[in-house]
Amino acid sequence: MSEAPKVFTLKQVLSSIKKTLEQRYSSTYWVKAEMHKLNLSKKGHCYPELLEKQDGRIVAEIRGMIWQTNFDRINKRFIQTVKEPLKDDMTLLLLVKITYSETFGLSLNIIDVDPNYSLGELQKERQETLKRLQKEGLINRNQQLGFPILPKRIAVISAESSKGLSDFIQVIENNSWGYQFFTMLFPALLQGDNASDSISAQLERIKRVKNHFDMVVIVRGGGGEVGLSCYNNYELCKNIASFPLPILTGIGHSTNLTVAEMVAFRNAITPTELGDFLIQAFHNFSVPVKDAVKRLKVSVSNITSEVKLHLTNESKLFRSAAKQMLAENKQIIHANVKGLENNFKFLLLNHKMMIRKNEQGVYRSARELLSNEQNELEKLQDALPSKTNTQLISEQHKINVLAQSIRLMDPINVLNRGYSITLLNGKTIGEKNTVKKGDKIQTKTATFSVESEVVKTENNNE
C-alpha cells in the first residue's frame, strides 16, 4: 500500500462496465420472459418489468424498455396477429439487446416481440379450457337443452351502449310481422380481462329469475376483433355450458370461434344475425300455423271429395248389384221353365217308348208262345206213329219168337228125324204105365204107326 490506490471516477467505472458489456453482448438475443407490467409512459415509451418464475417464486428479474417507435410497430403487429393488445401478465418471446446506461443501469432493450409465440400461448389456454369442459362432460350441456318453440322472453347480456345491443333490439322489435318479444338487459363488460367475471355475474342473476325467460343472448358489437380472449376463459365457459336456459351468442367477430361460442346453444356471428335467427324461429312457428288453414282446407276438400267418390261408387255398386241380382233370378226362373219343359218332354218320351216296347213285347211273346206250343204239338204228332209202329213191331217180334218155340216143340218135328213114340193103351210108357210081357204096344213114327206085342221087359235103371 506504498502507492496511493488508483481512484476512478464513477463515470470512469460505469463507462468501463458499459464498454465491457457492449463488447461482450454486441448482438441481439431471443429471450422468453413474463411481462409483469407494461408501464406505458406518457411519451409513449414502455418500461416493462420482466420476470421468470419457478413454482411461483421469482428467480430472475430485469427491467425492460421499448422505445415509442418500436412499441407502435410491435403493438400494431401483435394486435394484428393475436387479436389482443400487449398487456400486463403476458409471457412473450422478445428480441432484446442488452444495454447499459451509466444513469439508468442495466436493462433489456426490446426491439421486437414474436406475436406468433403469444398466439400459441392463447391457443393453449383455449385448448385447455376445451379439454377441461370435455373432461367434465359440459361441452354439449347447453346445446342439449330443448330450444323453446317460440323464443319470446329473452334475457340480454350486453353493454348498454353497445351497438350490438341496439342492432339486436332493432331487428327483433321492428319486425313487420308483429311478433312480440320480451327483452330485459343484464349489463356486463363484453371484452377485456374483466369481461368473463362480469358476464358470469349476470348469468348468476338471470339464473335466479330463469322462469321468466326462454333463453339468454350475449350480444356485442362494434368492439372489433381485439380483446376476445376472455371468451376462452374456463370459468365463463363453464357457466355458459352448464346454464339452465339456452344461451345464444352474437359476439360479432370473424376469427376462430371462442370456446364460449362453441359451448353456447347457438352462435350467431353478429347480433343482427342472432335477431334474424329469432325472427326465423317465430316464422317457424307462425308459418305452419298459417299454413294449417291452407293445409286443412286442401285436405278437407280432398277428404270430402274422396268420401263423395266412395259414396258415389258404393251407390253405383249397390245399384248394379241389385239389378244383377234381379237379372240373375229372372234367368234362374227362366232356366227352371226350360228345365221343366225339357224334363217333362223327356219323361213323356220315355213313357211312350216304354209303352211301345211293351206293345211289341206282347206281340212278340204271344207269337213265341203260340209257336212254342205248335212245336210241342208237332213233336207229339210226329212221335205218335213211330211209337205206335214200334209197339206193333215189338208185338210182332214177340209173336214170332213164340211161334218159333212152338214149332221146335211140335213132336212131329222129332219124329221127322227118325224118332218114334211107344204107347201102351194110348199112353207113353213110364213108371205109372209099366209094360208087361204080352202087352200090346203101338209105335208111332213120322210116317207110320206100328202095333206090336211085348216079348220081354228089362229095367234100364238097374
Added chain:
Amino acid sequence: MSKEIKYTEAFDELQQIVVDIEDGEITVDELSVKVKRASELIKICKEKLSATEEDVNLILKELEE
C-alpha cells in the same frame, strides 16, 4: 164235348197217350182207340192254336190302326 175241352187239358191228355204208348202201357187191343183219341186231340189243339193266333193278330192289328 170235344169243343169244350181246354187246350191245356187236350195237350196234357195227348202227351199222356204218347208217353203211355212209348212206355208200352197200352195194349194192342186199346191201341187203335188211343191213337184215334190222340188224333182228335191233335186236331183240337191245332184248331185252338189257330184260333188264338188269329185272335191275337186281330187285337194287335186293331192297336196299330
Added chain:
Amino acid sequence: MSKEIKYTEAFDELQQIVVDIEDGEITVDELSVKVKRASELIKICKEKLSATEEDVNLILKELEE
C-alpha cells in the same frame, strides 16, 4: 169164338203154352193138342196185329192230310 178172344188173352195163353211145354209139364200125349192150340193163337194174334196196324195207319194218314 176165336174171333172174340182178345189179343192180350190170346198172347197170354200162347205164352203160357210155350212156358208149360218148356217146363216139361206137358206130356207127349197132350203135346199135339197144345201145339195145335198154340198155332191157332198165333194166327189170331197176327191177324189182330195186322188189323190194328191198318186201323192206326188209316187214322194217322187222315191226320196228316
Added chain:
Amino acid sequence: MSKEIKYTEAFDELQQIVVDIEDGEITVDELSVKVKRASELIKICKEKLSATEEDVNLILKELEE
C-alpha cells in the same frame, strides 16, 4: 171302369202281362184274354200320355206368353 184306372196301375199291369207271357206262365187258353187286356191297357196308357202332354203343353205355352 177302364177310365178310372190310373196310368201307373195300367202300366204295371201291362208290364206284368208282358213278363208273364214272356216267362210262359200264360196258357194258350188265357192268351187271347191277356193280349186283349194288354191291348186295352196300352190304349189307356197312350190316351193318358196324350192327355197329359196336351195339358202340360198348354200350361207351358201360357207360361211363355
Added chain:
Amino acid sequence: MSKEIKYTEAFDELQQIVVDIEDGEITVDELSVKVKRASELIKICKEKLSATEEDVNLILKELEE
C-alpha cells in the same frame, strides 16, 4: 194363399218339382198337377221379381234426383 207364399219358398218348391220330374220321381198321373203347380209357382216368382224390380227402380230413381 198363393199371394202369401214367399219368393224363396215358391222358388224352392219349383226347383223341387223340376228335380223330381228330372229324377223320374213323379208319375204320369201326377205330372199335370205338378206342372200346373210349377206354372203357378213360376208366375208367383215372376210377379214377385217384377214387383221388386219396380220397387228398386223407383227407389234408385229417387236417389238420382
Added chain:
Amino acid sequence: MSKEIKYTEAFDELQQIVVDIEDGEITVDELSVKVKRASELIKICKEKLSATEEDVNLILKELEE
C-alpha cells in the same frame, strides 16, 4: 233414429248391404227392404257429408279473415 246414426256406421251398413247382395245372401223377398234401407243410408251419408262440408268451410273461412 236415422238422424243419430253416424256417417261411418251408415256407410258401413250400406257397404254390408251391397256385399250381401253381391254374395247372394239376400233373398228376393228381402231385397225391397234392403234396397229401401240402402237408399236411406245413401241419403243420410249425403246429408252428413254436405253438413260437414258446410261446417268445416265456415270454420276455415272465419280463420282466414
Added chain:
Amino acid sequence: MSKEIKYTEAFDELQQIVVDIEDGEITVDELSVKVKRASELIKICKEKLSATEEDVNLILKELEE
C-alpha cells in the same frame, strides 16, 4: 281450458290434427270436431305470437329478494 293450454302443446296438437286430416285418418264424423279444434288451436298460437306477458318490474323485484 283452451286459454290455459300451453302454446307448445297447442302447436303440436294442431300439427297432429293437420297431419291426421292430410293422411285421411279422420272419418267424416270426426271431421267437424277436428277442424273446430284446429281452429281453436290456430287462434291460441296466433295470439301467442303477438302477446307479451312478462313484467320487468316483477322480475326486478324477484331479483332483489
